[in-house]
Amino acid sequence: MKWALIGVGHIGTAILEGWIKTGYRAEDVYISVSTREKEDSLQEKYGVSILQEASQLADCDLVLFAVKPQDLPQIAANYAPYILSTTLIVSVAAGIDLSSLRLMLGKTGPSSDEYPILRVLPNLPSKVGAGVSVMVANEHVSQEQLDQAKSIFLNLGLVMELPEENFAAVTALSGSGPAFVAVFIEALADAAVYAGLHSEAANTLAAQTLLGTAKLLLESKTPPAILKNQVCTAAGTSIYGIRALEKSGFRASVFDAVIAASERTEALAAEAAENIV
Ligand SMILES: NC(=O)c1ccc[n+]([C@@H]2O[C@H](COP(=O)([O-])OP(=O)(O)OC[C@H]3O[C@@H](n4cnc5c(N)ncnc54)[C@H](OP(=O)(O)O)[C@@H]3O)[C@@H](O)[C@H]2O)c1
Structure with a gap:
């Protein structure tokens, strides 16, 4: 598979390194970043190919955008005319939904409502192969294309498919x-x-x-409340600590944090959608 990675920052680097560590060929990835100097140094470091001309995108099975959400409309508009309407588009931009992605591409690209598009939300622990990538595909993505995208994201950790209405909660939970x-x-x-x-x-x-507790929960499939009870013996040190957490509103703070991040995701998504139309 030949594919293009547009943006090699925090997440783009994790994606690229995961691909290479798994043993896939670095030269099959065409990269593009904001400066030629940085592209040269990425080529030297990883042995990737540089996207010299946007027209090379026509040879790619998949084009993955890992740029900042606010930069995506412009960058997508620049590249869309060179991307075939049957090529799988993947975006990891937080808060940009499938319909906004289609609109962005459709502004300058082939006038097609049928772009296969995959929205993925990875997270930062992907850098060490312990991330989670949640994905949702539109109806034009074939099983083969989904498998190709998974061959990229499985190198970063767990992959989960969820409906798009869950993405604000996912962004708040595994993203933030x-x-x-x-x-x-x-x-x-x-x-x-x-x-x-x-x-x-x-x-x-x-x-x-944190790492050990998370591993134990995942491997034993134990609900967190049960694990907590296993640690808290009667009148022991841990339950005294739990009382202090409850008194200072720890749970309520965590609720507030996740709800605030989720609401912010929705607000940013609405803003992004307004800016495209
Ligand atoms: N960081 C996270 O934890 C996280 C989690 C989930 C999703 N995401 C999403 O992942 C995306 C990238 O985030 P990030 O944290 O990796 O951002 P980042 O570190 O700022 O990386 C952005 C990349 O975009 C490149 N870029 C800027 N303009 C470009 C252009 N015109 N053409 C090609 N490349 C261009 C930058 O190039 P230079 O390297 O030359 O500056 C950089 O490599 C965002 O949409 C974000 O929402 C991030």
Whole structure:
């Protein structure tokens, strides 16, 4: 499969490195970023091909946009005239839905309502192969195309298909979630430093505790409440800590964070849709 990766920033780099680490050929990927210097250095580092001319997109089975959501309308409009209407378009742009993507492409591209488009929301732990990519395809994506896209995202971790109406919640949970979790890890470590631990040990213990707990939950398929009860013995240290969390409104704060991020996703999606039409 030959494919193009437009944008090689945080997520684009994770996608590219995942592809190469799995043993696929780097030269089958045509990359494009904002400057020629950076393209040269990416070619030198990874052995990828550079998208020299937009017309090379016609040779690609799949074109993946990993640019900032606010840059996507312009970049998609620049490239759309060169993309065949049967080529699979993949976007990882947060908050840009399938119908907005079709409108963006349709503005300058072949006047087709039938673009196969896949919207994917990966997350930052994809950088270490422990990410999750949630995807939704429009009705024009064939099974073969879906499998081709999965061959890219399975290198980054788990892949899940969900309906598009779940994407605001997904963006808030698995997209923004690593930021929430990082704040929690930081707070755990800071508290342990306050209690006398040096910061290097505190950071490692805090992160490993999150990692191990998540692994245990996933592998044992145990609901979190059961695991919590297993740790909290009667009148023991953990239940005293849980009481302190509840008193300071920890759960309510987490609810607020996820709901705020979800609402913000919806607002940004509406703004993006308005800007296209
Ligand atoms: N970061 C996350 O955790 C995360 C999670 C889920 C989804 N996403 C989505 O992933 C997308 C990328 O996010 P990111 O964090 O990877 O952003 P980023 O690090 O800022 O990367 C953006 C990339 O776009 C490139 N670019 C800018 N203008 C371009 C142009 N005209 N032609 C080609 N490439 C161009 C940039 O090139 P240079 O390298 O030359 O600047 C850069 O490589 C966003 O839509 C975001 O919503 C991100």
